[in-house]
Amino acid sequence: MSVERVEKKKTLDLRKKYIGPSCKMFFSHDPIKIIRAKGQYMYDEKGQQYLDCINNVAHVGHCHPDVVKAGAQQMELLNTNSRFLHDNLVLYAQRLQDTLPDKLSVCYFVNSGSEANDLALRLAWQYTGHKDIITLDNAYHGHVSSLIDISPYKFHHASDAELNQSVHVAPSPDVYRGKYRADHPDPATAYADEVKDIIHGVREKGGKIAAFIAESLQSCGGQVIPPPGYFQQVAEHVRKAGGIFIADEVQVGFGRVGSHFWAFQLQGEDFVPDIVTMGKPIGNGHPMSCVVTTREVAEAFMSSGMEYFNTFGGNPVSCAIGMAVLDVIEKEDLQGNALRVGRHLTRLLEKQKEKHPLVGDIRGRGLFSGVELVKDRLKLTPATAEAQEVIYRLKEQYILLSADGPHRNVLKFKPPMCFSMEDADMVVDKIDQILTELEEALGMKLHNTSNVENDSIKRKLPTDEHGHQCHSGLAHNKVSTQGVPQRTKRLRT
Numbered sequence: 001m002s003v004e005r006v007e008k009k010k011t012l013d014l015r016k017k018y019i020g021p022s023c024k025m026f027f028s029h030d031p032i033k034i035i036r037a038k039g040q041y042m043y044d045e046k047g048q049q050y051l052d053c054i055n056n057v058a059h060v061g062h063c064h065p066d067v068v069k070a071g072a073q074q075m076e077l078l079n080t081n082s083r084f085l086h087d088n089l090v091l092y093a094q095r096l097q098d099t100l101p102d103k104l105s106v107c108y109f110v111n112s113g114s115e116a117n118d119l120a121l122r123l124a125w126q127y128t129g130h131k132d133i134i135t136l137d138n139a140y141h142g143h144v145s146s147l148i149d150i151s152p153y154k155f156h157h158a159s160d161a162e163l164n165q166s167v168h169v170a171p172s173p174d175v176y177r178g179k180y181r182a183d184h185p186d187p188a189t190a191y192a193d194e195v196k197d198i199i200h201g202v203r204e205k206g207g208k209i210a211a212f213i214a215e216s217l218q219s220c221g222g223q224v225i226p227p228p229g230y231f232q233q234v235a236e237h238v239r240k241a242g243g244i245f246i247a248d249e250v251q252v253g254f255g256r257v258g259s260h261f262w263a264f265q266l267q268g269e270d271f272v273p274d275i276v277t278m279g280k281p282i283g284n285g286h287p288m289s290c291v292v293t294t295r296e297v298a299e300a301f302m303s304s305g306m307e308y309f310n311t312f313g314g315n316p317v318s319c320a321i322g323m324a325v326l327d328v329i330e331k332e333d334l335q336g337n338a339l340r341v342g343r344h345l346t347r348l349l350e351k352q353k354e355k356h357p358l359v360g361d362i363r364g365r366g367l368f369s370g371v372e373l374v375k376d377r378l379k380l381t382p383a384t385a386e387a388q389e390v391i392y393r394l395k396e397q398y399i400l401l402s403a404d405g406p407h408r409n410v411l412k413f414k415p416p417m418c419f420s421m422e423d424a425d426m427v428v429d430k431i432d433q434i435l436t437e438l439e440e441a442l443g444m445k446l447h448n449t450s451n452v453e454n455d456s457i458k459r460k461l462p463t464d465e466h467g468h469q470c471h472s473g474l475a476h477n478k479v480s481t482q483g484v485p486q487r488t489k490r491l492r493t
Contacts, residue, residue: 004045008033026054026402027395037062040416040423042400051423053401056368056414059254059281060328067284070324071317079317082109083309088319095326096290099261101272106298108291109314113250113279114142116289119308120246120275121146121211123293127300128242130208134198137172138221138406141213141248150213153220153406166207168198172218173226176361176372177380188226192233199241209243211275216263219251222405223370223412225363231267244274244297250289251368254281255329256417258339258366266365284325288318334417342366344421345413348428356435357446358383367419371411371431375444382407386438393434399427 006014011033015025025031033045039061042050052062060067074088082089093107110116125131133150135141140153148154149164163169173191175182180190199209212234218224235245252263253276260266264273274297279289301308312318329335346362349371353359360374360383373383373390387403390411394401402412411431415423439445 003035004033008045026400027392032395032400039064040419048398050395051399051415051427053399053413053415053419053427055416056251056256057280057285058416059256059284060325060332060334061416061418062285064284064324064328066328066331067286067321067324071286071321074317074320077316079315081309081311082314086316086319088316088323089314092314092319092322095323096292099326100276100292103272103294104276104292106293106295107314108293108308108310109318110289110291110310111287111312111318112142112289113248113277114144114147115310115313116250116277116279116291117141117213117246117248118144118146119291120213120248120277120293121150123275123291123297123301124211124244124246126304127244127297128208128210130210130242132166132168132202132207132209132243134168134170134195134209134212134238134243136214136218136221137169138218138224139172139213139215140220141215141250156406168202170195170198170212172221172224173230174218174222174224175227176363177222188229189233191227191230192237195234196237199237203241209238209241211244211246212238213246213248215248215251216266217252217257217365217368219368219412219414220404222372222407222410223364223368225365226267228267231264231273232271235271235273246275246277247273248277250277250279251414253278254325255335256281256338256366256368256414258335258342261335263365263368282325283318283321286318286321288313288322329417332418337419338366338417341419341421341424342369345369345424345428348424352428352432352435355432355446356439357444358386358435358439364413367413367415367417369413370405371413372405373409373411375442382409384409386442387411389438390431390434394427394430397430399430401427 012031032050034042035045036043037052037058040052042052042062044050055062096107097105108119110119121133135150135152137152140151141147142151149167152169155163171179171191171194173187175187180187184190195212202209238245247264249262249264255261257263257266262276264271264276275291275293277289277291282288282290342365346364346369349362349369353362357377358373358375359371360377360380361372363370373387375381375383384407387409391401391403404410404412
């Protein structure tokens with residue numbers, strides 16, 4: 001059933017006329033017009049079905065009937081702000097806290113991951129009385145000004161960006177491409193010592209650490225999984241300096257990693273952050289988010305004398321939707337599904353690594369996986385153009401996948417949690433076919449992976465209008481050149 005109101009070309013023209021030019025689209029040379037979605041599938045104006053491997057926001061599946069019903073029923077009764085007493089707010093807070101360690105007991109409800117992380121910084125500044133923040137390289141924490149300052153993923157691409165002098169960037173704990181790799185005897189300690197050194201440098205200059213903030217698993221940074229023990233050691237260094245630890249679960253929380261409900265729990269039971277931020281999957285597409293912290297941090301925030309109020313945060317409709325999401329996760333065992341399907345997907349992808357020299361690394365947990373493509377397994381030369389080619393060819397076969405990371409060469413899997421074994425089989429089979437064709441064209445062979453860069457085959461990397469390497473299909477140049485089969489002409493955006 002089509003609900004298209006205007007034809008696609010007019011929709012595109014209206015978007016160009018009325019929507020800010022920096023608001024990019026997936027596959028901008030030939031964008032998909034999506035008019036409805038269900039489960040792990042999306043549908044265009046012609047009724048064509050696409051398998052969605054991108055949308056971690058539609059956590060329990062697009063337009064889940066239980067979630068839709070909960071929101072609609074509450075909207076028929078009441079929607080107002082949290083200054084009025086209402087059961088939904090407190091019952092939902094109780095449900096949410098039940099999934100967390102006991103000391104994380106106080107909730108602040110807001111409307112987006114950016115709001116949540118911005119509030120987390122305010123809490124840290126007020127509680128500690130300090131100003132300096134440590135963040136990780138390639139991190140992304142949101143779009144408001146305070147978060148752009150602590151998001152190297154964003155400010156590294158700004159030509160006129162000036163680093164906030166109270167923000168300090170630690171190396172991403174990437175054991176594949178980072179400073180300390182899998183062959184290091186103790187990468188967790190080595191990376192944590194980098195944070196310790198930053199703290200020492202800040203102290204020497206008269207600064208004081210308010211917080212260390214990290215995504216529990218880096219998403220935009222390329223599906224990076226910190227080595228076990230890293231967070232514990234960082235927390236020890238940061239707390240010793242008078243700061244606190246903020247775990248950003250906006251991308252990876254609510255059972256996505258399969259073995260645990262929260263990704264920070266992968267580090268072990270002995271690690272508990274001081275603040276946890278949530279967003280995206282919390283409302284299955286409804287704009288809501290949350291900050292959960294300790295009683296001590298919350299009371300310090302109150303001592304400032306400034307009331308905290310958020311017009312829409314914690315409204316009855318949002319809380320009804322949030323409770324429905326938790327119900328569906330439990331009722332349909334979606335955390336268990338993430339574990340089972342995620343393991344199956346990882347096994348399939350590992351077989352591709354054995355087969356394809358372009359596949360440098362497979363990493364992830366549950367339904368949060370990354371495939372890093374390289375042109376040389378020894379030099380780790382990023383296969384950026386090849387990654388873009390893969391996602392565009394998948395789109396031609398009605399599968400939506402994105403590529404990200406600092407080199408835009410990591411294929412990212414973060415689908416709705418109802419993603420199935422059969423879905424995994426189909427996607428990996430298509431990737432296998434595409435990689436085979438690319439490698440044949442490039443003359444790549446697995447036994448000669450140290451010399452797979454062919455000087456006679458040079459591909460112009462996809463760029464956006466600012467000259468930055470493109471990602472997630474937001475902009476696309478002609479990436480198929482000499483020796484690489486090209487099915488459709490791709491226009492420069």
